[in-house]
Amino acid sequence: MIEFRNVSKVYDTGTKAVKNASFLIEKGEFCFLVGTSGSGKSTLIKLILKEEEATSGNIIINGKDTTFLKPSRVPYLRRSMGVVFQDFRLLPDKTVYDNVAYAMYIVRATGRHIRRQVPMILSLVGLSQKAKMYPNELSGGEQQRVALARALVNNPSMLIADEPTRKSGSRYILGYNEFTK
Amino acid sequence: MKYNVLTYLIGEGLANVFKNKKQTITSFGTMCLIMIFFGICFMLIGNFNHFISQVESVQGIQVYIQNDATDEEVKQVGEQIQALNGVNTIEFVSKEAALQHMKDKFGEKSYLLNVYDESNIFPASYVVTLTDLNLRQDVQNKINELNNIKNITSSDETISALIKIARGIKIGSYIIIAALILVNVFIISNTIKLTVYARRKEISIMKYVGATNSFIRWPFIVEGIVIGLISGAISLAIVAGIYLLIGQNITFVGFLSKLGLSLLNFGDMFNLILIVFLVLGVGIGVVGSSLSMRKYLKV
Incomplete structure (x- = not known):
């Protein structure tokens, strides 16, 4: 609320x-x-x-x-909230996997929980194959999906997205809308 | 803190050391240079203090006893001198030993002194060494107040000169160390500031996704500690190498031994230097990274 x-x-x-x-x-x-x-x-x-x-x-x-x-x-x-920033704010020196896992380390999640949750959320946003890549190796839309994965990984009570479809393709926008429901 | 988080934070800190190569090399270089300089200063000061104590143990006051004093009185004088504050050791030189000493000095012409074998005019004496050369005047005054004292001699000029040099060097070394600490703080804090500045965006992102200040700080602190420890170890090895090279220089060691002096063993200073390097290295790493980050944590 x-x-x-x-x-x-x-x-x-x-x-x-x-x-x-x-x-x-x-x-x-x-x-x-x-x-x-x-x-x-x-x-x-x-x-x-x-x-x-x-x-x-x-x-x-x-x-x-x-x-x-x-x-x-x-x-x-x-x-308490998952946020997708307009400029994504991904950690440049961390891989896609580590960027998402970082949000879980912050909340003191267990190693087992992180190893289970991160691949699941990456597959949800369609980035399983790019888990080991760095943000600068991804397109704008992919970076945005990493930011979305990070925002959702801890099951927040609310999701806030600044310009969420700005860099995404139309196919992804439809998926995004379904996903956030 | 959970084991998982702790290992993560330590792992992050270690990874940062290798990830940010340029900054790591700059920090290593700066810290090594400063610690080597510190180490050299410590060796100089440590050795100088060692020289002073060597001189102190040799430079004595000679207290001559009245010729008519009985054995009991001579013994009593010895006990009274030993009890004085600032007296390190006393050594009794009997009348016979004094005559023999003089004969030794005369060498081939010692037969000239044979006339005194029957009636020895050389007084018995005590050679007194001090714990601190600064107390010389005090001790001399107190000995003068005792009974059966004929006179006192001491190499006043040598001692005064030594005291002056010792004071000068001690004050000088304190000034140098204070200046070094100031320069250190300035250089190190700037190096760390640059490191943190280069990663300010990373720090702010961590804050935006909900990381606490301590969670962000720990990897930087671990990084600081690792750099501090490795720089300390490298500096210690270099300082030890320099010292051992000096210790093996025959000309220099020969010159010192002519003066009746010797260098401290590196082992004697090792513990102190190790502690100083550990405190300096780790302290600078921890305090420096914590202070420099404060500004960027306020988001």
Whole structure:
């Protein structure tokens, strides 16, 4: 569950990215945020992730107000959601397998669980054959699927995707929509 | 921490050492150079202190006893001197030994002293060595206050000069070490900063996917420790090599032995240098990587 109550974000440069936003996304709901570039879509995601602090208003995630969340608790908030970033944010020195496994090491998953879960999720996004490759050896769409695999591997309670179909082919977009259901 | 996570973090740290070759070589080079320099400074200071203690053990005060003092009184003077603060050893030189010593000095003309065989005018004395040359004046004053003391002689000029040199070198070495530490901190922190800067994107990605600061930090710390330990071992081997080469230089060792001095065994300094290198290497690795990362962990 994600709730925004009168949230505004003004950057240090004076740019007003989000103005008095209020909405509620319930558990199980699909929500699409559409807007022209520069309209504040990515800022909204950054606010949810606590990558940026809201200038005013309250953001409630899974029933908890994150406005005054201690910095040491932020990693745990981020673990509760799977995020596919616009620029994918894959670790360049790690293979596809290790990029996905990294998210599981963070949550202290057991070795056996990692060895079982990662191949399964890679096969789900159609990247089993490319597990040993590095991000720079993949196409944009493939990189995005690695990011999706990483976002899903810990069974998060919510999935957030910034421009999820931007680099994917039409065949994949259809699959993506089915998959996220 | 779970065994699985621990092995993962250590494995990551070790892998980073080999993965980031350029940065690893830069860090190795810098740390080795600095530790070798440190090692040389330690050897110089250690040996100088050794020289001073060698001189201290040889340079004594000669305390002459009144000729009319009885054996009992002479013995008593000896006990009183030994009890003084700053006295290391005392050695009794009897009247007979003093005469013999003088005859030895006269060599072929020692027969000139035969007249004193009957009535020995040479006083008995105590040769007193000190634990610390700085206490010489104190000890001399206290001995002067004792009964049955005829006079005291000491090689004042030599001792004063030695004390001055010792003080100068000690102060100088402290200044050099302080300056070295400052330079070290500056160079090492910059090297680590560059390393961390090159990997700032990686660090921020780890944060975005929910890694805690300690989870991100540990592989860097392990990397720092590994680089520190290996640099320490290499530096120790180089320093030991240099020292052994100097120790085998016959001209230099011969020059020292003429002065009545000898070099410290490397084994005597080994423990200290090993500890210093371990603390320096690991400490710089741990503190440096932790401090340099702080900025990039705030995402």
